[in-house]
């Protein structure tokens with residue numbers, strides 16, 4: 001009898017645990033189990049790529065910002081780790097670009113329900129050319145929408161956030177002013193770059209960039225394309241063939257030496273490529289790129 005009572009007691013306890021577990025799972029369906037660690041007074045922002053992390057920085061004093069594609073890594077062919085997946089899933093605000101970070105699309109669709117700013121979608125651009133962060137005018141709209149989301153997530157800091165958004169928009173406006181003035185009058189408004197990363201910048205400031213590879217640096221150009229570019233550099237008197245830190249400089253250097261053009265680095269700011277770029281941050285790198293473009297395109301101020 002004693003044994004039976006103990007056995008019955010165990011069975012009831014076992015059933016109670018299962019009922020409890022089932023009720024918890026039913027109440028919080030998959031992916032919506034609340035994360036109680038978030039009540040720490042901090043707002044966790046995750047950006048897939050560096051330039052978007054910079055847009056979100058210094059807006060909310062309670063924010064912590066992390067970037068999925070770290071310094072020295074190239075976002076086009078990045079593979080997220082399990083830890084990255086968790087960060088994207090759990091962020092209180094996620095900012096992704098579209099296209100260049102297509103590896104994040106499935107994670108967002110399958111695992112995310114929180115506030116998400118998808119830059120190309122928000123700006124209503126297709127993903128053909130993802131390099132929109134190089135346009136400081138379009139980025140002002142992105143900073144404003146990041147600020148709007150942060151005000152909703154962290155209303156007690158709304159005034160500070162609004163103030164910081166104005167400051168950041170002013171920085172971007174300053175970059176735009178410098179580019180407009182610097183590239184207003186150039187004798188050779190054409191350059192060649194190793195991959196097609198500067199289309200948004202070129203369209204904004206009225207010059208032309210011919211990419212050796214396509215929108216992604218892994219694309220191999222055909223030999224016909226190289227012959228075409230060689231002819232173009234010679235006939236249009238293009239002075240400079242740019243390459244980037246992350247891409248092989250072999251083709252750019254060959255094209256430059258074939259045509260007596262110079263070769264130089266232009267930073268597509270896809271991530272922080274060097275200690276110098278970490279120090280300069282987005283505005284400093286944009287300024288450095290402007291100086292190189294002015295020389296390459298023979299611009300007068």
Ligand SMILES: [Zn+2]
Nearest residue numbers: 197215216217
């Ligand atoms: Zn790119």
